[in-house]
Amino acid sequence: MTVELDAQDTTLDELVESARALVVPGERRILGLTGAPGAGKSTVAEQLVDALGPEVAVLVPMDGFHLANEVLIELGRLDRKGAHDTFDDGGYARLIATLATQRVDDPVVYAPRFRREIEESIGSSIPVPPTVPLVVTEGNYLLLDVDAWPTARSHIDAVWFLAPDTDVRHARLVRRHEAYGKSAEEAALWALGSDERNARLIESTAGRADRIVRLR
Template structure:
């Protein structure tokens, strides 16, 4: 599926069928969903998973956020969510293990909103899983070791959402996680928007654009 013509996000059944056809017996398919904060990557991944059922596992890049104990008291705390506030080495190691598929089960971390911390070994990916969907902001970044992420992905899709809607979603997400509305808006328009502009600059290397009208 190599084209950049936008696909409507409601077509998750069609996209899931494409993945099912692309997965060959004995070979694991790894699909990356990239896009700016609040674009709907997790929603798309969950939609695909509903159609694919037991064939699929979702492994978020967000599980590799640096823990608050690491960034507290540093300038990284004010930029949490930026590309250098993730353990890219750990993420690459996980992708390599998922690609090799030699272990009975690979355990991956997730990120707990509200707690705002990664949780280790909270997603189980058995050897039998034929399709892995990994989603995150920086899957198409080409700076430093991030440039190696793309080599582990069979396809990379980019999710877009109109900026006004995306901003509203982000603000509500931060409020739901415990921020007061003013702080939530400031964070969404500050660090989140800076990250979004960078992520948007990486979309040219995507195989497919999933775009909300």
């Protein structure tokens, strides 16, 4: 059973100001958002970047490093898509390292983007200008302590763990799966099956976060 985490209640406005405090003009900082499936990572990350503006922040999601379906089929992992070993963790770590050392006179770096409607990643689709001081990255496994995930974490300045109430998170997952074509029954089975197994692993990493927060 998933355990409710001891989280600090906060608001989006407060998170925006905390993110703004990380910005150092002329330097590069990276902020990571993590949490279990359905925690609201992508939504909050988009809201932070929108509030800060394109001259200040850019969003580079971890989901762009989903392994392609044909690769997952070859590895026998397609039915576990979303688990930590269904991502190119080494590629993600290398990109984060590159972004952390990108300077104002360096060229634009292009990151991949995951397209949920086709369940595949599209390469070189997110431009990261060298003049943008804050990169926001979000994903499930930023705090995992195996494979290349710790290397990526070593280049991230701060990681915030989002911990909504479990029933809220489950409801979001079911709605998401239904929105992308699953029946109500299939959506519930996926949310409480594969997603929940991943959630237990992810929540076990929360103690490594700089902050554990619950939006109100």
